[in-house]
Amino acid sequence: MARNESRRHFLKLAGLTAGLPLLGTHRVFAQGTTPSQGDVLVVVFQRGGMDGLNVVVPAGDAAYYDRRRTVSIAETDLLPLAGQARFGLHPALAPLQPLYAAGELALVHAAGGPTHSRSHFSCQDLLERAVFDGSGLASGWLNRHLGARGAASDFQGVGLGTAVARSLSGPAPVLGIHTFDGFALRTHSPRADALEATLQTLNASAGGSLAAVAQTAFSAMAELEHADPAQYAPANGAVYPETPFGRELQQIAQLIKAGVGLEVATVDLGGWDHHDDELNRLAPLLAEFAGAIAAFRADLGAAMNTVCLVSMSEFGRRVVPNASGGTDHGKGNCLFVLGGGVVGGQVVADWPGLGEPDLDDGDLAITTDYRAVLRELLRKRRGETALDQVFPGYGDPRELGLFRG
Template identity: 65%
Template structure:
């Protein structure tokens, strides 16, 4: 069939389906087929600038309470911190993560971040997700560059959950983007859906980039339909939050269980920009975050031994509270690492202190470049050998020992 004939047939089919129009295809790009070893990476981005000082609380420091006389988490009594090591404690809303910490599967890193010092949401997220501070014109994301380094995988090697593919996944290595499994399909109520799909496939049978993307889109839709990851109900009593974040984490678990070749998934949770009324607003968001991660761990059970989750935010908050019961944009922050290959049960911190002389323009100082955490994770849990390609210009070689080798 020639291209003109195919287009004519498509128009005929579209005419028959006029009462139920064809909806746009999902945002997609796709990979070659080949398997790679290592943990499945799950990258969570807490968008908005999480207040690490009220999440991983330095409760042993009097300066924390001096700087935050009303916006602080108490040492004892109602709403007190969950003591981790006598120095740092979790916000009480993070209680669902305490079992993972006690089991040695959760580690936290404090006084970390991107040394750019950006306090802009857009710039901060862009910097963190590209992870190429020394090459500001490099557009690709660190996670995509890692997938490029490892070579081709399945069509589902990299998946971004949400309404747009995360910047960390952007680049030359093909990845998928989907908001939900049910939306990852040819959306039509026409009785001739199969014929429409075949005709669309024929429309893009050439060798151009768009043809390759469209052709692989149909293949990926077919693979997802046959794998049917939605068949895998939450196991072991796992209870995901009934939120977008909870549903997307559950879908990550379902893709892992369906064995479609997932290597890296990116998920977002927003709402962390607490310039006012922080104590009231932060707690429910942390509860959602903690219950989501705890449910993923419970749901996957033994499979969690080959999963590594890292969660970060674009920047932290100022060390001192503002006049509105909140905190303003800062720099130094904390991040979470969860998984079977994590040397957890510890807070990793080259702690700079919170005395006025210790602060950098009113912020918690960054003493650990977050790329050192990501680089160690990729080397030990994914076997990455081209770290200079993944993190160009980053000369850091010090590893904190957060991960066990053997991914």
């Protein structure tokens, strides 16, 4: 096995995560760092299957209230969306309503991927790889995008949280960051010290971009003794939720402000699998989601002009609720798109309807392939030209008018 392939195998087995101090000094990042080429892309994955019908509510479709009597959101509670007679926002999304009104937030409904699976694992895997032709291509769409552009920074791709998202997996080097105040070799092995020493040796002896990433990360680790990440103060009065999702979005904002050459970042928010008691469980999760994103937007200020955030979930929910006051796994769902380059203030939806003849086996039909959103985003806001490489098997050139560029 080649040395670089051995290193990749070692890193995969050991589970390296990195944290870095961002306290106004860039000396750790001074070498090998270039400005981001295009928008910084932040991808939020809402794991569990969000009920898009109760998030961006099609109140103008009479079948919504006819068919969802036990789980519907009262029309009088909905937040209006300017220019929209059909859709309203769940009231817990109040922090996002001004962003929609300001033309920074767009919503895409009846969207998803071309799969008939209702499995969490399978649908998350398919959407994050963006491969539906059965070819078994293992890399994620974000990793293929980074690979097509070439390494611009040691910190070009960062996965926040306890694991690097599948969308970032692949041969292009990326970093996994759990928290900024801890950088270590993540392993339960009693030989952790020996593993770390081995990794350091590999870093020193091997060349290539992977070695550069790991070596820079270990250099950052050495600085942590003198760093206090708690000194970071969000700007413009932004207040992030005191939750893992809130802290991770704050860390992404820190990375963007630090000018480390961040190109792509991913973060997860789980808990959307509401098979029971949906009305009581959905509202606080939406409040956390909206509060964190609104804080992220406020914190970045003018820097948001070159940042794009897109949020998606693996599938939607069944139109008709179950007997437990919840909804089961479905198909069509909604996406959130936010940023300075977004043509916001619109709900993009080729609405299929919720009447019985309109449904796809009891589900909201998918009329917009989510790859149309991502493809247009990468082309217009990230300058991607190798779209066939990033989204193999998807060649539909039609665009939705969601992005400037």
